[in-house]
Amino acid sequence: MSNAKVVLITGASSGIGQATAQTLMEKGYKVYGTSRKVKTEDTIKANSGIGFIKMIQLDVCSEESVKNAVDYVLKNEPSIDILINNAGNGIAGSVEDTSPEEALMQFEPNFFGVLRMCRAVLPKMREQKQGLIINISSVAGLISVPYQSMYSASKYALEAMTETLRLEVKNFGIKVSMVEPGDTKTGFTGQRQYVKQASDSVYHDTFMKSIKTMEKDEQNGPPPTLVVNAIMKIINSKNPPVRIIAGFSYKALVFLKRILPARFVQFVVGKIYT
Numbered sequence: 001m002s003n004a005k006v007v008l009i010t011g012a013s014s015g016i017g018q019a020t021a022q023t024l025m026e027k028g029y030k031v032y033g034t035s036r037k038v039k040t041e042d043t044i045k046a047n048s049g050i051g052f053i054k055m056i057q058l059d060v061c062s063e064e065s066v067k068n069a070v071d072y073v074l075k076n077e078p079s080i081d082i083l084i085n086n087a088g089n090g091i092a093g094s095v096e097d098t099s100p101e102e103a104l105m106q107f108e109p110n111f112f113g114v115l116r117m118c119r120a121v122l123p124k125m126r127e128q129k130q131g132l133i134i135n136i137s138s139v140a141g142l143i144s145v146p147y148q149s150m151y152s153a154s155k156y157a158l159e160a161m162t163e164t165l166r167l168e169v170k171n172f173g174i175k176v177s178m179v180e181p182g183d184t185k186t187g188f189t190g191q192r193q194y195v196k197q198a199s200d201s202v203y204h205d206t207f208m209k210s211i212k213t214m215e216k217d218e219q220n221g222p223p224p225t226l227v228v229n230a231i232m233k234i235i236n237s238k239n240p241p242v243r244i245i246a247g248f249s250y251k252a253l254v255f256l257k258r259i260l261p262a263r264f265v266q267f268v269v270g271k272i273y274t
């Protein structure tokens with residue numbers, strides 16, 4: 001029996017998740033990737049070695065779906081060594097135009113989805129006395145972006161939960177880290193939803209200008225390689241850091257946010273996006 005590590009990665013049908021799954025498979029990991037759109041056991045992609053990607057059905061917004069997916073992996077494998085919470089999406093709109101229901105829709109995959117996955121996998125990781133959880137946050141979880149308030153808020157909340165979780169599970173031998181990608185060319189841009197009120201809004205013109213800048217930056221951004229490298233660095237580290245911000249310019253930006261007055265940071269972000 002091989003002792004290749006077992007990885008469960010949410011949102012592996014596209015972008016960062018797909019690229020990470022591919023790299024892990026090539027490195028010999030047994031990868032269970034998830035998507036809402038596949039039927040479990042539809043596909044198995046294998047390299048010439050022991051690594052494989054098996055796609056399984058999962059909607060992180062459904063407690064039942066999360067349970068089924070985790071049960072499926074544990075029926076086939078003795079452990080889940082690594083959980084990568086990557087699934088997520090973006091909902092854009094001004095704060096005033098966003099209903100509480102739409103805010104909740106944003107928190108569902110990006111925050112509650114991660115909570116569901118952690119709660120489903122942690123009992124097994126505690127039993128194993130080892131495990132690694134990597135949460136994919138965003139630079140927008142450290143710097144708030146206009147017209148992306150609920151996206152930023154969901155990622156700020158994820159940052160808080162991840163920092164806490166890391167402290168709570170340390171004594172069970174479980175490590176927790178996160179990666180903050182900046183603009184990355186993936187399917188994320190095409191999947192972004194706008195709040196209902198956005199088309200008939202006093203914010204319409206600045207909202208559209210801001211969104212266009214964002215979408216251009218994402219589509220002109222690098223492929224997911226930078227983020228995959230950060231994930232691999234965490235996996236290969238004996239003592240993973242709390243976070244890795246993917247990309248030098250974003251690292252510099254977050255550093256400047258920490259040392260510069262908030263008013264100045266707001267001025268710069270406002271200049272870019274409004």
Ligand SMILES: NC(=O)c1ccc[n+]([C@@H]2O[C@H](COP(=O)([O-])OP(=O)(O)OC[C@H]3O[C@@H](n4cnc5c(N)ncnc54)[C@H](OP(=O)(O)O)[C@@H]3O)[C@@H](O)[C@H]2O)c1
Nearest residue numbers: 011013014015016035036059060087088138184186187188
């Ligand atoms: N791209 C960027 O510029 C950027 C920047 C910072 C952070 N991020 C973060 O990176 C992560 C990955 O995004 P990406 O850029 O790779 O986007 P993507 O190409 O759109 O991929 C998103 C993945 O999440 C899955 N997903 C979405 N909602 C889901 C749900 N409710 N349940 C299960 N799976 C769901 C999708 O799978 P199905 O649709 O097949 O179910 C897809 O595989 C996200 O957490 C995002 O916030 C992205």
